[in-house]
Amino acid sequence: MTLQKFVFVPEASILREGGPICDLVEADNLDVLPQLPDSSIDCIYIDPPYNTGSSALEYSDRKTHAQWVDFVRSRLVHAARLLKDDGAMFVSIDDREQARLRLLCDEIFGEDNFVAQFIWHKTNRGKALSRVVRQVTEYVLCFAKNRKTLNRVGLFGSEKNLDSANPLGNRSNKRGELVFPPGQVKTNLDNGTHPAGFRGSREDTLSVEVIKPFEVQDGQIVSELSVFGRFRWVQETLNERIQQGTIFEIRKGKFRIVFYSDVGHKAPSSLLDSRCDVGTNESATKGIFEILGNTDILCLYSKPVSLVRYLLNSVVRDRKDAIVLDFFAGTGTTGQAVAELNEEDGGMRNCVLITNGEFRRYPRIAQQRLKVVFSGEAETGRKSPPGSLRVFERIPTST
Numbered sequence: 001m002t003l004q005k006f007v008f009v010p011e012a013s014i015l016r017e018g019g020p021i022c023d024l025v026e027a028d029n030l031d032v033l034p035q036l037p038d039s040s041i042d043c044i045y046i047d048p049p050y051n052t053g054s055s056a057l058e059y060s061d062r063k064t065h066a067q068w069v070d071f072v073r074s075r076l077v078h079a080a081r082l083l084k085d086d087g088a089m090f091v092s093i094d095d096r097e098q099a100r101l102r103l104l105c106d107e108i109f110g111e112d113n114f115v116a117q118f119i120w121h122k123t124n125r126g127k128a129l130s131r132v133v134r135q136v137t138e139y140v141l142c143f144a145k146n147r148k149t150l151n152r153v154g155l156f157g158s159e160k161n162l163d164s165a166n167p168l169g170n171r172s173n174k175r176g177e178l179v180f181p182p183g184q185v186k187t188n189l190d191n192g193t194h195p196a197g198f199r200g201s202r203e204d205t206l207s208v209e210v211i212k213p214f215e216v217q218d219g220q221i222v223s224e225l226s227v228f229g230r231f232r233w234v235q236e237t238l239n240e241r242i243q244q245g246t247i248f249e250i251r252k253g254k255f256r257i258v259f260y261s262d263v264g265h266k267a268p269s270s271l272l273d274s275r276c277d278v279g280t281n282e283s284a285t286k287g288i289f290e291i292l293g294n295t296d297i298l299c300l301y302s303k304p305v306s307l308v309r310y311l312l313n314s315v316v317r318d319r320k321d322a323i324v325l326d327f328f329a330g331t332g333t334t335g336q337a338v339a340e341l342n343e344e345d346g347g348m349r350n351c352v353l354i355t356n357g358e359f360r361r362y363p364r365i366a367q368q369r370l371k372v373v374f375s376g377e378a379e380t381g382r383k384s385p386p387g388s389l390r391v392f393e394r395i396p397t398s399t
Helices: 029-035 065-082 097-108 145-155 235-243 281-292 305-314 333-345 363-374
Strands: 005-009 022-028 041-046 083-093 114-121 137-144 175-180 185-187 192-194 197-199 208-210 214-218 225-230 247-252 255-261 323-326 350-355 388-392
Touching: 005 305, 022 333, 029 065, 029 350, 041 065, 041 305, 065 083, 065 097, 065 192, 083 097, 083 114, 083 145, 083 281, 083 305, 097 114, 097 137, 114 145, 137 145, 175 235, 208 247, 281 305, 305 333, 323 333, 333 350, 350 363, 363 388
Parallel strands: 022 350, 022 388, 041 083, 041 323, 185 247, 323 350
Antiparallel strands: 005 388, 083 137, 114 137, 175 225, 192 214, 197 208, 208 225, 247 255
């Protein structure tokens, strides 16, 4: 990465031959973002100031709503420019500015490119002294550069379970005909020839009509099966799924057609909690302590690595050479998350982190944290992840 007015800091970096690169730029993000090339980023995660009035942040976190919107807008316009056509951005936020952030993203990215508003279960405690509401959740807004393009690949949540049956019927779709080639449908129907005709109740919109007789032998429909009903797929999609090895089955009773498939994936849930292995603020604090061993940092507003890793993985799981950007990098959580993803699957994902040292008491905490992560010196005993950490600082101006 080449940046004007910035210098590489070798003593703060960890360099290895080959492998992915994590670039940490210590500067105001508006000094860096204009220098990054258009359509170069696969995924962005940011955790901007929440405008709560905190004195712990280097950025002023005590603004009017209008000032906060202007502050964020000047940076999000670069985010929209930097994303690839199939890229996506995640932004953490709480109740105070969530509504304004949503409207701002609608303005910059377009309403049609809104993907989701995730709810993150941030703590198991809440504020014990609150007499109104114990806040235990925050939000993560997701916008795509181009929702239609992103829809073609989707967001990854988890692997599909081959043991789970999926109905082929869909009540909301128009009726149409599907033709299954011989030997493609399993069944527990009796051996022999089964007649054409309507199956099930005519009042049931998922009932199907068998267009011509079919033959069953030893648990398989050995002749062509032609059915008419409301299905989630058209014939072209069915043919593709058959080629991909999808298994189809019909059981006695209502004559429902189901399929089993490990093709594709399940989309992520809109609720981010322990059920998808996403941790809380408490786990974030514990994680930083395990790396730096400093009890003074326990008050920092860091997100858990598991949250950022889950969000990034939803976009870059199958993009082993993706580029990830975080321009409110804070304690360096995103850098660690990308390193862990690469370690898990051998990926070559690069990341660019920009931080101005948001935390006044710990101006270089991201650098300290990532140096430990990439050197493998953490108290957890984990090996260092593959790749290099490169640190850049602004060239001091002469006085």
